[in-house]
Amino acid sequence: MKPLNVRPLLDEWDWQTRAACRGMDASVFFSPVYERGDARRRREQRAKTVCRGCPVQGPCATFATRTAQAFGVWGGLTETDRGHTRRPT
Numbered sequence: 821m822k823p824l825n826v827r828p829l830l831d832e833w834d835w836q837t838r839a840a841c842r843g844m845d846a847s848v849f850f851s852p853v854y855e856r857g858d859a860r861r862r863r864e865q866r867a868k869t870v871c872r873g874c875p876v877q878g879p880c881a882t883f884a885t886r887t888a889q890a891f892g893v894w895g896g897l898t899e900t901d902r903g904h905t906r907r908p909t
């Protein structure tokens with residue numbers, strides 16, 4: 821029988837223990853349902869500013885892209901930056 825290619829869960833999430841956003845309000849990184857325009861741009865810029873100073877920006881962006889995170893700012897990238905245009909209907 822071939823062994824499963826399963827990585828320990830901690831390997832997948834260890835980078836998050838060093839995140840600059842750890843303990844911050846998630847509303848900085850994830851938009852309210854009907855947020856649009858300037859409010860959205862201001863919130864995303866605030867999130868990107870936090871991400872620029874984050875020691876795990878690379879692993880965060882890679883994780884979000886690899887797992888196709890549909891919402892939020894991850895690794896300094898909005899969902900639009902990552903190529904996701906899905907919006908709540």
Ligand code: SF4
Nearest residue numbers: 839841871874880895
């Ligand atoms: S890059 Fe941004 S979203 Fe990712 S862990 Fe760092 S601060 Fe949080």
